[in-house]
Amino acid sequence: xxxxxxxxxxxxxxxxxxxxxxxxxxxxxxxxxxxxxxxxxxxxxxxxxxxxxxxxxxxxxxxxxxxxxxxxxxxxxxxxxxxxxxx
Numbered sequence: 001x002x003x004x005x006x007x008x009x010x011x012x013x014x015x016x017x018x019x020x021x022x023x024x025x026x027x028x029x030x031x032x033x034x035x036x037x038x039x040x041x042x043x044x045x046x047x048x049x050x051x052x053x054x055x056x057x058x059x060x061x062x063x064x065x066x067x068x069x070x071x072x073x074x075x076x077x078x079x080x081x082x083x084x085x086x087x
Contacts, residue, residue: 012076012079012080013075013078013079014073014074014075014077014078015072015076016072017068017072017075018069018073018076019072020068020072021065021068021071021072022065022069023065024061025065025066025069026062026065028058028059028060028064028065029055029058029059030058031058032054032056032057032058032059032061033054033055033058035050035054035057035058036049036050036053036054036055037051039051039054
């Protein structure tokens, strides 16, 4: 099992990016559903309703969360390799 802190008690590089990215990734589509249901449908049958637009926007923001998480994982792995190479 890996330790999430370094020898001096500071969190590993990338840990906060992983946490922040996961929160964005999980909450963005839910926020899209919430925003879409609050605004509702204002058009006719052929119009794309607000729920669809908000959900697509939420999925886009969730995709940004995936990229932030991947960046955090890359930083964590790079720091781990440097720490083990220097030991």
